[in-house]
Amino acid sequence: xxxxxxxxxxxLIEIIGENGFIFIFILWVVVLSLTTDTFLKSQNIFTVxxxxxxxxxxxxxxxxxxxxxxxxxxxxxLLGFSGIVAVSLMVKFxxxxxxxxxxxxxxxxxIGFLNGVLVTKVKINSxxxxxxxxxxxxxMALAYTQGKTIVGPQLDQIGFxxxxxxxxxxxxxxxxxxxxxxxxFVLNKTVFGAYIYxxxxxxxxxxxxxxxxxxxxxxxxxxxxxxxxxGGLLQASRQGSATSSMGNEFLFPILTAVILGGISLSGxxxxxxxxxxxxxxxxxxxxGMVLLGISLYVQSIVSGVILIIxxxxxxxxxxxx
Amino acid sequence: xxxxLSLEHIxxxxxxxxxxxxxxxEVEQGTIHALVGANGAGKSTLMKILSGALTPDAGRMVxxxxxxxxxxxxxxxxxxxLTIYQELNLLPTRTVIANINVGKEPNAFGFLxxxxxxxxxxxxxxxxxxxxxxLEAPVGELKxxxxxxxxxxxxxxxxxxxxxxDEPTAALNDSEITALFKIIKDLKSxxxxxxxxxxxxxxxxxxxxxxTVLRDGKLVLTIxxxxxxxxxxxxxxxxxxxxxxxxxxxxxxxxEILRVEQLYSSKGFEGIEFSVRRGEVVAITGLAGSGKIxxxxxxxxxxxxxxxxxxxxxxxxxxxxxxxxAVHFGYMPEDRKKEGxxxxxxxxxxxxxxxxxxxxxxxxxxxxxxxxxxxxxxxxELDIKTPSLRQLVRNLSGGNQQxxxxxxxxxxxxxxxxxxxxxxxxxxxxxxxxxxLIQKLSAQGNAIILVSSEISEILxxxxxxxxxxxxxxxxxLDGDQTDEEEILRFTFGQTKEKEx
Numbered sequence: 001x002x003x004x005x006x007x008x009x010x011x012l013i014e015i016i017g018e019n020g021f022i023f024i025f026i027l028w029v030v031v032l033s034l035t036t037d038t039f040l041k042s043q044n045i046f047t048v049x050x051x052x053x054x055x056x057x058x059x060x061x062x063x064x065x066x067x068x069x070x071x072x073x074x075x076x077x078l079l080g081f082s083g084i085v086a087v088s089l090m091v092k093f094x095x096x097x098x099x100x101x102x103x104x105x106x107x108x109x110x111i112g113f114l115n116g117v118l119v120t121k122v123k124i125n126s127x128x129x130x131x132x133x134x135x136x137x138x139x140m141a142l143a144y145t146q147g148k149t150i151v152g153p154q155l156d157q158i159g160f161x162x163x164x165x166x167x168x169x170x171x172x173x174x175x176x177x178x179x180x181x182x183x184x185f186v187l188n189k190t191v192f193g194a195y196i197y198x199x200x201x202x203x204x205x206x207x208x209x210x211x212x213x214x215x216x217x218x219x220x221x222x223x224x225x226x227x228x229x230x231g232g233l234l235q236a237s238r239q240g241s242a243t244s245s246m247g248n249e250f251l252f253p254i255l256t257a258v259i260l261g262g263i264s265l266s267g268x269x270x271x272x273x274x275x276x277x278x279x280x281x282x283x284x285x286x287x288g289m290v291l292l293g294i295s296l297y298v299q300s301i302v303s304g305v306i307l308i309i310x311x312x313x314x315x316x317x318x319x320x321x
Numbered sequence: 322x323x324x325x326l327s328l329e330h331i332x333x334x335x336x337x338x339x340x341x342x343x344x345x346x347e348v349e350q351g352t353i354h355a356l357v358g359a360n361g362a363g364k365s366t367l368m369k370i371l372s373g374a375l376t377p378d379a380g381r382m383v384x385x386x387x388x389x390x391x392x393x394x395x396x397x398x399x400x401x402x403l404t405i406y407q408e409l410n411l412l413p414t415r416t417v418i419a420n421i422n423v424g425k426e427p428n429a430f431g432f433l434x435x436x437x438x439x440x441x442x443x444x445x446x447x448x449x450x451x452x453x454x455x456l457e458a459p460v461g462e463l464k465x466x467x468x469x470x471x472x473x474x475x476x477x478x479x480x481x482x483x484x485x486x487d488e489p490t491a492a493l494n495d496s497e498i499t500a501l502f503k504i505i506k507d508l509k510s511x512x513x514x515x516x517x518x519x520x521x522x523x524x525x526x527x528x529x530x531x532x533t534v535l536r537d538g539k540l541v542l543t544i545x546x547x548x549x550x551x552x553x554x555x556x557x558x559x560x561x562x563x564x565x566x567x568x569x570x571x572x573x574x575x576x577e578i579l580r581v582e583q584l585y586s587s588k589g590f591e592g593i594e595f596s597v598r599r600g601e602v603v604a605i606t607g608l609a610g611s612g613k614i615x616x617x618x619x620x621x622x623x624x625x626x627x628x629x630x631x632x633x634x635x636x637x638x639x640x641x642x643x644x645x646x647a648v649h650f651g652y653m654p655e656d657r658k659k660e661g662x663x664x665x666x667x668x669x670x671x672x673x674x675x676x677x678x679x680x681x682x683x684x685x686x687x688x689x690x691x692x693x694x695x696x697x698x699x700x701x702e703l704d705i706k707t708p709s710l711r712q713l714v715r716n717l718s719g720g721n722q723q724x725x726x727x728x729x730x731x732x733x734x735x736x737x738x739x740x741x742x743x744x745x746x747x748x749x750x751x752x753x754x755x756x757x758l759i760q761k762l763s764a765q766g767n768a769i770i771l772v773s774s775e776i777s778e779i780l781x782x783x784x785x786x787x788x789x790x791x792x793x794x795x796x797x798l799d800g801d802q803t804d805e806e807e808i809l810r811f812t813f814g815q816t817k818e819k820e821x
Contacts, residue, residue, distance in 0.1 A: 190685040191677045198674055201665045208623065208660055209674045209729065210646030268665060 021260050022274075024309075025281040032288045039291055046170055048283045050162075053172035054079075054238070055250060056279035058231040059257040060183050061112075061224025063275050066258055067200045068220055069267025070126035072115060075228045075254055077137040080247025082108045082232030084141055084150065087242035091152035101158065104236075105229035111137070112225015116218030141244040151241040161237035172234060179227075180276050187272050196220065200268030252303075253282055260306065282306075325350045325483055325514045326371075326389075326402075331380035333366055340366040341377070342538040348483065348531075353505065353515045355529035355546070357522070359558050359776070359809065362535040364518050368485055371516070372404035373397035385482055401482035405472050407491055407610075413461030418442040420460050421474045445474045448511075449504050466497035473504065484508065485516045490524060491610045502528055520608045522551045522813055534558055555813070559776075559805045567781030568760040570800070574784070575599030578768045579737055581620070584629035589615030590792040593629070595785070597737070597768045602759060604783035604800070605772045608812050612792035614655060617741045617772035621645055621652045633737075646675050648737075651730025655741040655772075657719070661726030664715035668707050669696040671714050672728045679733075699728035703758065720751030727758070738762065741772040756782060776805050790814035 032039040058075055065072045086104035089095040095103070111133065118129040164171040187193035195216050198206045207213045231250070236242055261278035263270035285306065289299045324347040333341040341363045348354045358364050369375040371382075373391030382389040384400060391397035397404070411420050418438050427437040442456055451470045454463065460471055469489060476484060486505075490498045505515060505528065517529055525532055526546060534542040534557045541557045542549075577598050584593040590612035597603045607613040618624035620631065622640035631638045633648055645652065654660035662671050673680060673692045680691045696710050703724045707717055714725055723743065730738060740759070744752045759782055763769050773779050779786055783800040788811040795811045 185686075189687060189689075191681045191687060192685055194670065194674075194677055194687060198663055198666065198670070202659070202663045205660050205663050206674070208621070208642050208652060208654060210643045211674070212643050 021262070021278060021281060021306075021309075024306075025277065025284070028281075028284060028288060032284070032291065036288075036291045039288065042168075044287070044291075046173060048280065048287045049173045049176070050170050051287070052280045052283040053176040054231045054234050055253045055257055055282065056176055056276055057179050057234070058224075058228050058250065059254050059261075059275050059279055060179060060272065061220075061227035062254050062258045063261070063263050063270070063272060064196060064220040065126065065224050066263045066265070067196050067267055067270060068217055069200050069203065070119060070217070070221075071255075071265075072112075072130045072221065072224055073127060073251070073255070074111075074115060074130040074133040074137060075224060075231075076247040076249075076251035077134040077141070078108055078111055078225060078228040078247070079232040079235060079250055080245065081111070081137045081141050082229040083236040083239075083246050084145060084232075084242045084244070086158075086233050087150050087152075087155065087236045088144070090154040090157070091150055094154070097154075097157040101233050104233050105226055108229020108232065109222050109226040112228070113218060113222040115225065116221030119221065120214040120217045138244070141247075145242070145244045147244055149241050149243050155236070155240050158233070158237040159240065161234055163237075172238075175234070176276075180272065184272050192216075192219070197268060200264075202268075253279070256303070256306070257282055323350050324348060324383075325385060326516075327383045329381050329383070331367070331370065331377045331382065333370060333375065333377050339538050341370070343380070344535070344538075344540045345380075346533050346540060346543045348514055348516055350514055351509060351512050352530040353509055353517055353528055355525040355532040356516060356518045356535065357520070357525065357532060357554065357558065358535035361537070361775070362558070363538040364535060365487075366538075367535070368404065368487060368516075368518060371397070371402060371483075371485060373402075398479060401480045402485065403476035403479065403481045403483070404485040405469070405476060405487065405489060407488045409468050409472050411460045411468055411471060411475075414459055417446075417454055417456050417458055417460060417463070417471055420471055421445060421478060423475065425478055441478065442474070445477050446470070448477065448507075449474055450507065451504070464497075465492045466494075466501065469493070469501065470504065473508075477508075481513060483514045483516060485518070487518045488520065488610065489517075490519070490521065498524070520813065522554055522815070525554075526551065551815070555806060555809055559809055567778075568757050570602070570782070570784060571600050571760065571763040573764075574601050575766060578634055579770075580632040582630050582632065584616070584619065584626060584631070586615060586619055586624060586626050588625060589619070590789065590794075593787075593789075593794050595787045595794075595797055597770060599736070599766050599768050600763050601785070602763050602769045602771055602783045602800075603785050603787060604779040605770065605787045605789065606774060606776070606779050606808065606812060607789035607795075609774070610791075611789040611812065613772050613774070613789050614741060615792075616789065617739060617770070618654075620739055620770065621650075623654075646733065649733060649735045650737045651675075651727075651733065651735035651739070653723075653726050653730070653738070653740045653743055655745065657722055657726055662714045662722050664722075665713060667711045667713055668700065668705070668717070668725060669693060669710035671725050672696040672699050672732055675729050675733050695732050699732050702731070703728050704754070718751075720747045720754075723747060723751070723755065727755075731762075735767065737768045737770070739770045739772070742774065743771070744773075744775065744778060752778075776808055779808070780805060788812055 038044050058079060062072055062075055082104040085107050086100045089100035089103055090097060115130055115133055118124050119126045160171055162172055166174055187196065195211050198211065199213055199216055203213060235246055239246060257279040258275055261270065261275035263275065285302060286299060289302065326348040329345050331341055331344045356364055366375065370377050373394045373396050384402065389400060391400060412423065421442040422438045427434040439456060446452055446454055449470055454467050454470060460468060489501060493501060509515060519525060529546050532544060532546050532549065533540060534554060536558055575598055577596050580596040581593055585591040593616055595603060605613045605616060615624050619626050620640055622642055631640060658664060669692060673695055676695060677687060680695065681687050693710060700707065705724045705728065706721050714722055743755055759769060771783060780800065786798040786800055786803065786808060788795040788798065788808060790812060791814060795814065798808065
């Protein structure tokens with residue numbers, strides 16, 4: 001009954017569904033290696049990883065929320081908002097970079113907490129609640145900056161976060177790996193991670209098993225907020241300024257990375273390492289198309305097609321039940 | 322008189338049970354024919370066969386002088402057999418008119434003829450003497466009794482020769498029941514035959530012409546109501562033999578551990594009082610809709626309670642699953658697949674889930690050796706049949722899933738266990754394993770609350786039996802001093818012999 005010989009077709013579909021994008025990724029890497037001279041240069045690889053850093057760090061938070069069966073669409077806006085908080089505290093209030101950075105991360109966590117409360121206690125659907133939050137945050141960013149760029153010499157102090165190196169490794173790339181290692185253990189080895197997967201797989205049964213489901217959800221949204229706050233700080237460092245629209249470019253990459261990485265939209269299933277690979281893949285698509293000299297407009301089409309393929313694989317996998 | 326429906330040697334089996342065994346009877350044209358029986362007697366199966374939701378394994382049916390073997394609910398409706406289930410099938414946000422006409426909307430080239438729809442709805446409600454129901458109102462805003470009339474009206478829109486009603490009075494008050502009975506009698510005088518399925522004996526004597534009694538899937542009796550007493554009906558419904566031997570009940574009871582005082586929920590029950598001692602098995606029983614499931618769920622916090630209180634070891638306890646876990650109060654829900662186990666997770670994690678916090682060290686890192694040991698211990702203890710601890714629970718059999726659902730609480734060192742219908746849908750072998758387990762747990766000093774509708778299992782296991790009827794506490798019986806007949810009498814809401 002449970003023979004190991006031979007892989008059932010369903011199992012095969014499951015493997016492809018969970019990892020199919022990795023095959024496409026490898027294919028893409030091979031194509032780029034053969035057609036360009038520059039792609040495999042270590043400098044270019046670090047460029048790709050550096051570009052992936054912010055998206056992939058914030059994607060961890062999105063992944064936590066989506067493992068619970070929810071979705072947070074406010075994280076990009078929150079990233080922008082936190083970035084503005086960090087920059088204006090430094091530039092306008094002359095706060096030390098450490099305190100300003102801490103404040104921006106905490107603001108992120110606080111707003112994430114608020115998202116969690118809206119979803120669990122007020123019982124608003126997570127997409128709707130965070131969509132509302134996204135508008136509020138974007139509006140506050142616009143109202144505060146009046147559409148102007150905030151910039152000042154104080155920002156040089158946080159420049160190392162995006163441009164620094166530790167040995168040959170860029171600091172953002174190092175940070176990205178640290179975050180992923182930490183959250184790999186959190187998800188796979190701790191009670192918190194076990195609860196996340198349990199709730200995502202069957203919320204009612206988990207609740208009846210005595211897990212404080214609402215508390216766990218609020219915690220997940222809060223952690224997502226904290227990570228978005230950290231992302232905002234990194235983006236402020238990268239830009240060397242803050243603008244009301246600084247988070248906009250992240251909205252879709254964050255969601256795409258998580259979904260492409262195989263986190264089921266209904267929650268409970270998916271691996272964190274795949275989210276990282278997916279985030280890197282996304283950056284490789286853009287990077288490769290630049291190297292190949294493909295126009296910006298076509299790039300958007302390709303990104304869209306990839307998201308649709310990822311979602312199709314997700315459906316293919318769960319249709320089997 | 323001629324028969325509108327005749328059943329000839331109908332049988333139907335499910336894995337492990339023979340739900341209907343060689344059942345034959347006739348429903349005469351223009352009569353009200355009642356169908357009664359205890360839980361599990363085969364009423365629902367018979368109803369599903371008549372309404373086309375199930376096919377019989379053997380036997381044939383004749384309806385309106387033609388062979389009748391509906392392949393789907395739709396085929397049954399087209400033949401003129403309409404079934405109104407206890408759970409009404411209405412669209413709450415659509416109007417009364419839309420609900421009555423649904424599926425049969427008068428139209429021209431796909432465009433709705435709203436005027437005709439309205440006329441038809443008004444006509445059929447007039448036929449039911451229910452012109453007071455607002456035609457344009459969304460059905461969700463109506464009273465239950467009005468919804469039921471809408472459901473009947475919906476049935477009458479088609480060519481209805483036989484109307485099957487399943488416990489139609491379950492949610493109605495006395496005056497609404499009287500009104501419904503008038504409608505049913507009017508329909509009868511208009512030539513519609515009615516098969517009336519009910520637990521409530523009083524109603525059968527008020528309403529029905531003929532009654533058929535089922536017991537354990539077999540037909541015991543078909544008799545004109547005028548020739549029978551409710552005493553006879555009850556004794557024909559019971560008389561079931563206890564299958565297999567129950568283990569001896571635990572004799573050494575400890576102190577009281579849980580007490581329920583004047584528990585009231587506006588959605589299910591009121592005035593509930595009972596207590597449970599260590600080592601004791603207390604059963605809660607009643608008919609479907611009696612409030613027993615709701616009461617069970619309320620004790621764990623999965624059903625609203627509006628007043629009254631629960632005392633646990635003498636201290637007030639506000640039910641919630643996480644608080645229950647903290648005081649070693651475990652819960653095995655009725656719906657195993659949706660609530661009892663996490664099907665997509667392995668056996669090991671299912672068993673360890675409520676204990677995880679105790680299996681972790683600093684920063685919440687789970688000690689995986691301890692987790693494995695804990696799960697292995699319970700798998701051995703309960704003899705859970707699984708190829709490995711990593712096996713996903715969805716690949717286990719129903720009985721083994723049920724054991725997993727219980728094992729997770731035993732792993733926490735529970736002292737009180739609340740089990741709702743623990744043997745429902747489980748084959749006989751595993752059933753007795755679970756009975757032995759319940760006995761063993763009580764002998765170890767666990768207090769057990771067993772919510773069940775199986776009288777034989779209640780009698781075989783429980784020290785005391787709490788009987789509910791219509792959400793009311795009917796009796797608390799001594800498990801060794803009572804018998805099946807007495808329990809059934811209380812479950813049917815008949816308190817004194819004289820009232821029978």
